[in-house]
Amino acid sequence: MRQVQHLLHNGNRLLNDHTAPFRFGQELDLQGHGLFGFALLRQQDYRKLVNMVVQYLRVSLPLMDMEIHCTGELISIRLHDNWDLKKLKPMVANIYMGSIHALASLVCRTFTFEFDFACPGNSLAWQRLADGVEVKFNRPHNQVLMPLSGRQARDDDASVATYLAAARSREQIQGDDSLKVVIKVRHEIMNAPGRDSTLERVAQKLGMSTRSVRRHLGLAGFAFSGIRNDIRETFASRYLLETDMPLEKIADQLGYSDQASFSKAYRSWTGRTPGEVRRTSRP
Incomplete structure (x- = not known):
């Protein structure tokens, strides 16, 4: 873990781009994992799908822990810093948020990302992270809110397979x-x-x-x-x-x-x- 923190610290210092960790998380392309894709194909319950995303990330990126809450049509995923990451916490939180977005976009269309730190850098750049993404700072927790009511309808395995295949669109x-x-x-x-x-x-x-x-x-x-x-x-x-x-x-x-x-x-x-x-x- 010390080696990981050292690498992340140097990367954060050299990048000089506050939105880069979020984009890095998106680039991890975890949805391309064969077993995860197969599981998505077989799962039609959207709440279970989101729970599967969380459990998958807990194994794939064991730097933070996560808890999931479902209230009506709203699902929230909250991050917990179990390693006392200190100054690295915003960077690691953004990596998680980017990965959550890349995976959970298979389930819903709109996201609200909340961070417990002040807005670093250009606020306009944060609002341009991706379509359907809203970013808020100085919130009580690092968490993502996802309304399932706006999810894309998928009626059968074939439609899910098509969506997975097209996850990385031309845009x-x-x-x-x-x-x-x-x-x-x-x-x-x-x-x-x-x-x-x-x-x-x-x-x-x-x-x-x-x-x-x-x-x-x-x-x-x-x-x-x-x-x-x-x-x-x-x-x-x-x-x-x-x-x-x-x-x-x-x-x-x-x-x-x-x-x-x-x-x-x-x-x-x-x-x-x-x-x-x-x-x-x-x-």
């Missing part, structure tokens, strides 16, 4: 491809966050046209300038807090023509100037 596949482009763009900018981090240069390194890169980023809910600004802010904050590098040098490292331009950009990101950040970090 989802396109979305997956776009997310891969986001990851590649982020990687290229992190390797060179300075003057070379232009859309044209990154697209060239990826062997794509600028139009294609921009389209994929848009489909995934991102903009090139937003990704670059997020990465530059991260680099700038580390330089300011962890080094004595002069502000002029930091500005040059991040692709700004002078210190004034860098300071203006940094203040727009954080609400503070680089000088203020550096002064408050000193004992």
Whole structure:
């Protein structure tokens, strides 16, 4: 478990994308497991189906425990942190939520995900996670609410089999491809966050046209300038807090023509100037 926590901590630090754990959970593709798919084919009781999803996840992802409650047509799945994950708790909770969404989408159409922490990052990005998904923060528990009244009707084994086969629709596949482009763009900018981090240069390194890169980023809910600004802010904050590098040098490292331009950009990101950040970090 310590090794898992170490890996998750490093992944969370390097990704710099608060919605990535949810998307990672979706990408686990647990519904492709043959035995689980067979069980779904044979099960017509929707409450038992959801319970099966929970039990399957408890075995497949033994990082958190879960409890399920059924009230009328509403089912809730609540997460419990049995390992005292501390700062990793939001990340692990999001991985679970993404996996629950990928599996439970075989049962219902709409989801409300509630988290017991404040909204990290851009709130708009959270609302674009998937169709039929609502995300709420600062709630008492980490849980997902699923109304079965909006489920997709499936009358026989053949219809369930068809639904399982089509679980990864064309739109989802396109979305997956776009997310891969986001990851590649982020990687290229992190390797060179300075003057070379232009859309044209990154697209060239990826062997794509600028139009294609921009389209994929848009489909995934991102903009090139937003990704670059997020990465530059991260680099700038580390330089300011962890080094004595002069502000002029930091500005040059991040692709700004002078210190004034860098300071203006940094203040727009954080609400503070680089000088203020550096002064408050000193004992």
